[in-house]
Amino acid sequence: MKFLKGLALSLLSLLLFLSLSILGLVFMLNNTILNPDFVVSEVNSLDITSLAKDALSQQIPQEMESMSDVINDTLTDLEPWIKDQLDTAIHSSYDYLKRESQSLSLVISLEPMKEKLRDNLWQAFLESPPELAGIPPAELEQHFNEFYQQFSQQIPSTFEFNESMISPEIMTQIQQARQYIGYLQLGYKALIGFILLLILLIVLIHHQVRGATRGIGTIFLTYGAIEYGGILAAKHLAATQLPQLEILPTALQTWVPQFLNNLLAPLEMFSLGVLIGGVVLLIVSFVYKPRQPSI
Numbered sequence: 001m002k003f004l005k006g007l008a009l010s011l012l013s014l015l016l017f018l019s020l021s022i023l024g025l026v027f028m029l030n031n032t033i034l035n036p037d038f039v040v041s042e043v044n045s046l047d048i049t050s051l052a053k054d055a056l057s058q059q060i061p062q063e064m065e066s067m068s069d070v071i072n073d074t075l076t077d078l079e080p081w082i083k084d085q086l087d088t089a090i091h092s093s094y095d096y097l098k099r100e101s102q103s104l105s106l107v108i109s110l111e112p113m114k115e116k117l118r119d120n121l122w123q124a125f126l127e128s129p130p131e132l133a134g135i136p137p138a139e140l141e142q143h144f145n146e147f148y149q150q151f152s153q154q155i156p157s158t159f160e161f162n163e164s165m166i167s168p169e170i171m172t173q174i175q176q177a178r179q180y181i182g183y184l185q186l187g188y189k190a191l192i193g194f195i196l197l198l199i200l201l202i203v204l205i206h207h208q209v210r211g212a213t214r215g216i217g218t219i220f221l222t223y224g225a226i227e228y229g230g231i232l233a234a235k236h237l238a239a240t241q242l243p244q245l246e247i248l249p250t251a252l253q254t255w256v257p258q259f260l261n262n263l264l265a266p267l268e269m270f271s272l273g274v275l276i277g278g279v280v281l282l283i284v285s286f287v288y289k290p291r292q293p294s295i
Contacts, residue, residue: 008205027267046255074116097174098185110158118148217284224273228268
């Protein structure tokens with residue numbers, strides 16, 4: 001009988017440890033990668049303007065290098081607008097991935113960008129060629145309007161994105177992602193229920209407070225200590241090694257370690273909470289005095 005009891009407790013303890021490990025990872029994903037607010041926050045902390053300038057500087061032909069300053073100024077002015085549009089795009093995408101929306105569609109007006117670009121081009125137009133100094137303002141503005149009209153025709157008034165613009169292969173992968181996310185959300189709730197069931201079974205098998213709290217506390221303390229120590233090591237490694245990678249753009253060298261810290265923060269909080277819970281349960285197992293049977 002004692003052998004069967006020990007075997008059952010060993011099996012339940014192993015299942016509880018593994019379940020806590022999985023729950024911690026799912027808890028982290030739900031609060032980070034699968035949370036649009038987290039993604040928006042991380043995007044907002046990124047120096048989008050510098051990244052866009054670096055990318056555009058490699059795309060602008062040599063004969064149009066004079067336009068680079070105008071484009072850089074426009075990107076700087078539009079940074080709040082760009083972040084607002086990214087916020088909208090991210091939440092719209094997550095609504096679709098989480099089945100809160102049945103269609104993937106996004107429409108963004110580019111008129112604010114075109115207006116800001118026109119203002120910066122006009123300023124550059126006034127400051128650039130010295131031969132324009134003697135031209136009357138009305139005629140100068142007419143020349144500029146003709147130039148800008150030809151230039152702006154290459155920029156649409158709105159940016160539209162929907163499912164029809166995605167290849168069937170990519171759309172299939174997106175549909176699979178929607179299913180996996182749905183399974184993950186369902187599994188998250190089921191896993192919490194399974195852990196509570198395992199704890200209840202351990203308590204019933206021990207049938208005494210000291211044994212149950214000591215057994216569960218040991219599992220909690222072991223998982224919490226291992227997970228929390230691993231996270232601290234990973235954060236230290238990221239902080240010391242990632243900034244030294246020259247393959248990362250300058251704007252990402254400081255952002256990536258901070259992103260990893262924020263990504264691991266929910267798991268760190270979860271593991272620390274489990275660790276503290278384990279310590280409390282172990283203390284209870286040592287200080288608890290069973291009730292003495294009455295004579």
